[in-house]
Amino acid sequence: MTATTRVLVVEDNEDMRVAVAAELRAQGFQVDEAADLAAAEAALTRGDPDCAVFDRMLPDGDAVAYVGRRRQDGWTVPVLFLTARDTVADRVTGFEHGGDDYLVKPFAVPEMTARVTALCRRQGERRSPVLRHSDLEVDSARRQVRRGGVLLTLSDKEFAILEYLMARPEQAVTRSELIDHCWDTSNDPMSNVVDVVVRRLRAKLREPELIHTVRGVGYRFGDARSSS
Template sequence: MRTPVRVMVVEDDEDLRVAVTAELGSAGLVVDGAESIAAADTAFAREHYDCVVFDRMLPDGDAITYVHQRRQSGWAVPVLFLTARDSLADRVAGFDHGGDDYLVKPFAVAEMTARVLALCRRAGSGRPSVLRHADLEVDCARREVRRAGVLLTLSDKEFAVLECLIARPGEAIARTDLIEHCWDTQTDPMSNVVDVVVKRLRKKLREPELIHTVRGRGYRLAAS
């Protein structure tokens, strides 16, 4: 029997929480609600969730701080942030602190539902939690990377890009694809954010080089 897909909605605005919960429920998901980080944390201790929808500013703190701390301990549940904070710096902070998607209020509930369903599909794809290529090892559950057995320290964005590359080794992945999977949908596809992260990744991964540039197409992970 297939385990139902379960989602947590953490939102202190009761009307919005009820509306979001109802919409996700109508999409066939099992949905729980919480009004604070503390209440959500208690629920996480007793239940597994396939995705969590977090309002950023909650009565007991900014949710990105909580998510960042949980990510450091290996928490890998996909997270969608809902927030009225729409500056580029705020959106980048959401992703850098472990968010998988970011939706600015006011939003269309149908779009929010589509994003949650996409995150749930990604989480339940059946992909192994540890991905290996040459002497590189990426533990997706623990969010740890090792090269030749040496543990490396990566930012959340560096980890996300590397995870995309190692999931499709040898395949050229376009910058636009990397932006779609690792950044906000509002990120300019013509910006150089991918190139900046790849440059940092190459430096941290050291020689021999694993991330190769495919001219006119993007990047691929290949043996040296």
């Protein structure tokens, strides 16, 4: 997985949620955790993950119905349902409401991780794997960055921030957005840490500068302009 592959885990059983999240993080994913649909909705307002794992029956409703409503609005994030309901009718209902995979409890956590990996890979294949601007090229699939044909060595966070900014050319991106996308919920940094990472990233990218400070907001990726 790339440094920015994100998974949302929605599970009200704390022991299971912690175990699933820990295994996913060990495999290189960034993980957001939610104990119910309301918390999941709040997490999704910060941006879509590459995959979402939903326990089916949550304290505030059935995740199948929730995902079905989101699918009607055009939501395309791959979804894996976790559930104790194991009849054929239950599985069919899950798929009919927009589920991409269905895993019955109890399950082996490594199997769940393998299924999430497959869903994230499928989602990634739908996206353009290479971002380009001028002489800068970011290959998300290979996690490689080149400028002027020269391969650059970036840290995970540097790569994550560059990929996120580059996918939003000429848009002002706040430090909070970068924290939400490039750090998971178990390790939120202070905003000055973002500034430190951006400063290192700028040095590695060299001139002409492509990451610009937007005063009072955050950063913008693109060509220089006097309003930045």
